[in-house]
Amino acid sequence: MAQPLVRDVAEEIAKINGVCVRPVALGRLDTITGKSEIVDVPCGATMESKCPPCAKRNRQLRMAQCREGWHLDHEPVITRDEPTDEQRWLVEFRADIQAQRDAAEKAGDDTADHDAILAGLDTEINESGMRGSVLGRTAAKRNRSTRRRQDAPDLPKRKMANSTLGRTFTGSDGKTYRPSLFVTLTLPSYGKVRNGIPIDPDTYDYRRAARDALHFSKLVDRFVQNLRRVAGYDVQYFASVEPQKRLAPHLHMAIRGTLPRAEIKQIAAATYHQVWWPSTDHVAFDGDHLPVWDEDAGYLDPTTGEVLPTWDEALDTLDQDDEAEPLHVIRFGAQVDVQGVLAGTPDADQCIRYLSKYLTKSLGESLDGQAHQQHAARFVAALRYEPCSPTCPNWLRYGVQPKGAKRGCLLASAVPRPTSLTTSATPVAACWSPASGRNKTLAEHKQDRRTWVLEALGQPDEPVDVRRYVWRPVKAGDPDLDPLGVRLLRSVAKRNLWRAHLRELEARASGQDLSAIPEAA
Structure with a gap:
């Protein structure tokens, strides 16, 4: 019983050699040659707990x-x-289908089939290697007053320059330097903690902490907007969000270019985000007194039969109330760390490793021991009955139909439904913006790696005709599908052949260092 299982050993070998341990089996038919085969496609997981090799890549x-x-x-x-x-x-x-859809709508005919085809075409257009949409903005943007809060300091604003680069400085040695920044921003204190655990859980402001975690991404967006206004150029950044020991998310951000530390701290102090949602002060439905569903009108008050306001109607009412206050206001804490970094220095490499350290970890992996798990449970309990998003069914509790309401919405008071904080507290990354066409996307970086490998192998990097192959999913019981252990070892052998070929070609090239071969190739 103490002997290791062969399949476990195969998986361990696959991990050591960088082979996906959860490959997706797909059947591929070549419409030109007629050849049919089963291909293992890497799962592409980003979490180390699911597939370490894919997460590492x-x-x-x-x-x-x-x-x-x-x-x-x-x-x-x-x-x-x-x-x-x-x-x-x-x-x-798509233009032809759109014309047919417009003609059908003008004639008063049903357009559901056309809409379904158009939706599928839009997806296929993006999958073919095009970005954006022919539709543009499909819904009017809801605008609120942009007047700053009286309790937030004003910020300087510089004239925008069409650039993404920061300033240069000339040192005493006559060299020109273009430093960049590494910034860490945190949320405020919610109570005293020791080793990430509140000293007094009863006085710890869990409700505010949970709300801040849910809306942290919006606060980061506001910070970037203010940063660009003050800097006077299109500041680019690479950032990751990770949970502290106390489970409050904080931000690590590599910023291209530099600003004075005092300005960065001033921007952080002046940045806030207001959550303009309907009020949750009054509980309209609870226990056995719950809204009822009507196929034509939506959710109704079971006592009066009145239709509950929709999400958009509730926001319209909020917009018309000049005395209304936001449901929540989120701000950064006083702790702001700003470091200047030069390219090619050990500090730069250390910052990059720090930025990516938690990108393959999940929130659950940071819960160390029972005390931390109880701390996380209190976060969930703090917002169990409060809505976590516009589509959350808990809006029914406060007399508002959630966005996109449909039959079967259940309140947390009726069925245990813990509020998820993982969408805000799980480590994520935001990268150099490709919107202006000035920066490479992740797909383009992958293509660069692919091109490098093909050139090293002496293979042409030719575009593949996507219509040449027909793909189908392969079920686990398919008689042509080999056991997982066999497929893993076959992939390991193939990967070792590629590595051997690459190193042989590299050894023939004069003056080329073995370390030049990318690890993720």
Whole structure:
């Protein structure tokens, strides 16, 4: 019984050699040659607990993305590719379907089938290698007063320059330096803690802490907006959000260019985000007194039969109330750490490792011991009955139909439904913005790696005709599907052959260092 299982050993060997341990088996039919085979596709997991090799590759790719985009001395202009014949055909075909849909709507006919086809075409257009949408903004943006709160300091505003690069400085040695920043921002205190655990849980402000965690991403967006206004150029950044021991999310941000430390701290102090949601002060429905569903009108008050206001109607009422206050206001804490970093220094490498350290970890892995688990449970309990998003069913508790309401919405008071904080507290990354076309996307970094490997192997990097192959999922009981252990060892052998070939080619090239081969290749 103490002997290791062969399959466990196979998985361990796969992990050591960087082979996905949860491959997705897909059947591939070549429509030109007629050849049919089963191909193992890597699962692409980003969490180490699911697939360590795939998570490691994703982490290394993020590290490369951060390193290449951080300390630039030129504008990273990328020339867009010319559209392929397939992309042109998809857009033209969508135009024909749109015309048919418009004609049907004008004639008063049902357009559901056309809408379904258009939705599928939009997905296919993006999957073919095009970004954006032909639809543009489909819904009017809800605007609120942009007047700053009286309890928030004003910020200086510089004229915007069409640049993503920071300032340069000339040192005493005559050299020109272009430093960048590494900034860490935290949330305020909710009570005294020791080793991440509140000293007095009864006085710890769990409700505020949980709300701050839910809306932290919006606060980060506000900080970046203010940062760009003050800096006067299109500041680019690579950031990761991770939970502290007390489970409050905090932000690590690599910023291209530099600003004075005093200005960064001033921006953090002046940044806030107001959550303009309907009030949750009054409980309208609870226990056995719950709203009832009507197929035509939506949810009704079971006593009066009145239709509950929809999410948009509730926000319209809130907009019309000049005395209304936001449901929640989130701000950063006083602790702001700002470090200047130069390219190619040990400090830069250490910051990049720190940024990506938790990208493959889940929130549950940071819960060390029973005390931390109880601390996390109190976060959940603090917002169990409070809505966590516009679509949350708990809005029914306060007399509002959630956004996109449908039959079967259940209140947390009726069925235990813990509020999830993982969407805000799980480590995530935001990267150099590709919106202006100036920065590489993650897919483009992957393509660079692929091109490097193909060039090293002497293979042409030719585009693949996606219509040449027909793919199908392979079920676990398929007689042609080999056992997982066999497939893993086959992938290990194939990967070792590739490595041997790469190193043989590299050894023939004069002056090339073995360390130049990317680990994630």
